[in-house]
Amino acid sequence: MIKNIQLTFLIILSLSVSLFFVSCDKDMSISLKNENIDNLNLTSSDTLSAIVSTVLMPNIPTSGTGDTTTRLLVGKVSQGPIGSVTSNAYFRLMPENVSSDIPKNAVYDSITLVLRPTFDKYTHGDTTKLQTIVAHRVTQTLEQTTLNNTMTGQPIPVYISGASIFGQQKFAYDANPLGSVTFMPHMNKRDSVSIRLADTWGTELFEKIRTADYIFNSTANFQEYFKGMVLVPASSNTAIIGFHNILSVKIHYSYNGADGFKKSTAKTLQMGDRRFHYNNFVADRSGTAFATLSTTKEIPSTASNGVSYIQGGTGVVTKITFPGLAEFMQTQNIAINKAELIIEVASKDLGHYTAALKPMLWIATDNIATGYVNTPFANAIQHGNYVVGNNTGRNGRYVFNMIQYIRSANDENAKDKSLFLSVSPQGEQINQGQQVPPLIIPSELYYSANTSILATENNKPKIKLNIVYTKFK
Structure with a gap:
C-alpha cells in the first residue's frame, strides 16, 4: 500500500x-x-x-552448524491475520561410546527421549496451555542440499553460505508414533521434558547393545538402521518451544549386583552430527489475505x-x-x-x-x-x-x-x-x-x-x- x-x-x-x-x-x-x-x-x-x-x-537454512548454539523448535502458533505456523524438529542419533557391558541377568525397563530447554528459555506463543509433542521414526535419509544456480542464472541469496537443510524441506517418517508427552511449558522451572518411547523399539535396542550388534560398529551402520527422529506438535498446540540440541535417548535397565541389591542404570544415545538436525516450518495461511503467498x-x-x-x-x-x-x-x-x-x-x-x-x-x-x-x-x-x-x-x-x-x-x-x-x-x-x-x-x-x-x-x-x-x- x-x-x-x-x-x-x-x-x-x-x-x-x-x-x-x-x-x-x-x-x-x-x-x-x-x-x-x-x-x-x-x-x-x-x-x-x-x-x-x-x-x-526461498530456502531458509534451518539446519545445525555443528556446534551447540542452535535450537530444536517444536510447536504451533496461530496469529489471526497471518494464519498459523508449525515447526517439526528432525535429528539423528549417534551410536558412539555405547558399550556392550550389560550383565547377563539385566532386564530391560524402559526407553525415554530427554529434551532440555535452551539456555535462553526460548518460546514463541501462548505457554499457558498444555502442549503435546509426538516422536516419530524417520524413514528417509536426512541429507543436506547444495544450491546450484547454473540452470536458473539467478543469484543465490546472500544468507545461504553452503550446503544445508532448508526449512521447507520434508523427509518421510513412520506414521506410527514412537511416543508422546503432554506438558505445561513452565520454562523457568522445568529442567527437562521426557518422552516415553515404544518398548518394542527399546527392547530391540537393548538386545542389540547387549549382543554388540553390527549397527554399533560405525555411524554409517547405525544411520542405515535408524535414520533419525522427528518431533511433531499436536494440532492443538499454542506455542513453539525451543529445545537444546544436546539431547539423549536413554535405554533403562536393571540387574542384581554382586551384593544382591537391585541396581538401575541406562545406556545413552546422544544427538548425531548436528549439521543434520533441522527445523521444518509449515505455514497455513488459508483464510487470510496471505493464502496465496509463495x-x-x-x-x-x-x-x-x-x-x-x-x-x-x-x-x-x-x-x-x-x-x-x-x-x-x-x-x-x-x-x-x-x-x-x-x-x-x-x-x-x-x-x-x-x-x-x-x-x-x-x-x-x-x-x-x-x-x-x-x-x-x-x-x-x-x-x-x-x-x-x-x-x-x-x-x-x-x-x-x-x-x-x-x-x-x-x-x-x-x-x-x-x-x-x-x-x-x-x-x-x-x-x-x-x-x-x-x-x-x-x-x-x-x-x-x-x-x-x-x-x-x-x-x-x-x-x-x-x-x-x-x-x-
Whole structure:
C-alpha cells in the first residue's frame, strides 16, 4: 500500500555543521558567519511514497552448524491475520561410546527421549496451555542440499553460505508414533521434558547393545538402521518451544549386583552430527489475505488491508520500495542532513508472541536478497533500533539510519532493487558477568519463529522515511 513519506526540512545553524551535497557529492560547512546564509531556502514536499508488500524468501537454512548454539523448535502458533505456523524438529542419533557391558541377568525397563530447554528459555506463543509433542521414526535419509544456480542464472541469496537443510524441506517418517508427552511449558522451572518411547523399539535396542550388534560398529551402520527422529506438535498446540540440541535417548535397565541389591542404570544415545538436525516450518495461511503467498507471488499491502509482517523460520519479509527516491536525490542544490526509516509495529497484537528485537534490511535484486543495509560507513549489518511501545496507544517501532543507503538511489540498476525488512540472520552473545558464561542467542532468521506484524493506519502500513535536508538558493 502506498504510504506517504514524511519529509522534514530543517536548517541547522551551528559553529560547524557538515552537510552532504547530493548534486556534487561534496561536504560543506555552514557557520553563523557564513556570508551566504541568506541564500538558504526552506521548501516542503510530500511527493515520495512507499510501496509495500509481503514476500516469502526461498530456502531458509534451518539446519545445525555443528556446534551447540542452535535450537530444536517444536510447536504451533496461530496469529489471526497471518494464519498459523508449525515447526517439526528432525535429528539423528549417534551410536558412539555405547558399550556392550550389560550383565547377563539385566532386564530391560524402559526407553525415554530427554529434551532440555535452551539456555535462553526460548518460546514463541501462548505457554499457558498444555502442549503435546509426538516422536516419530524417520524413514528417509536426512541429507543436506547444495544450491546450484547454473540452470536458473539467478543469484543465490546472500544468507545461504553452503550446503544445508532448508526449512521447507520434508523427509518421510513412520506414521506410527514412537511416543508422546503432554506438558505445561513452565520454562523457568522445568529442567527437562521426557518422552516415553515404544518398548518394542527399546527392547530391540537393548538386545542389540547387549549382543554388540553390527549397527554399533560405525555411524554409517547405525544411520542405515535408524535414520533419525522427528518431533511433531499436536494440532492443538499454542506455542513453539525451543529445545537444546544436546539431547539423549536413554535405554533403562536393571540387574542384581554382586551384593544382591537391585541396581538401575541406562545406556545413552546422544544427538548425531548436528549439521543434520533441522527445523521444518509449515505455514497455513488459508483464510487470510496471505493464502496465496509463495516464493513466486508476493502480496501487495493493497490486497491485505495494509497488513504486512516478518517472520523467522519461514522467511517472510516486508518488501519496501521508494519509486520517487531517485528523482528526489537528483534535486539540485540540496544537502542531506539526516535520513531515518521508521516502521511501526502493531504492539497490541503481539500478546504472548515474541517480536523481532533486532530487525535488519536486506537489499534485494529482483526479489532475491543479495546484500544488506550497513551501519552507516561501516561494513556490518545495521540492526534497527527497537523503540518499545506503551499502553497509551504508542506503537513499538523500528528505526534505521538511511543516510548512506539513500545516496545509492541513482546507482546503476537501482530501479531493480528493493528493501526487505527481516528478522536478523545473526546470533548474539550476551555477557552475564565474570563468573557466568555468556548467553548465546541463536539467529532469529534460522532458529526462531519470531514474528512482527506491522502497524496500519487507514488500511495503510505505518512506514515513513524522514529526510532532513537543506536547500540552497
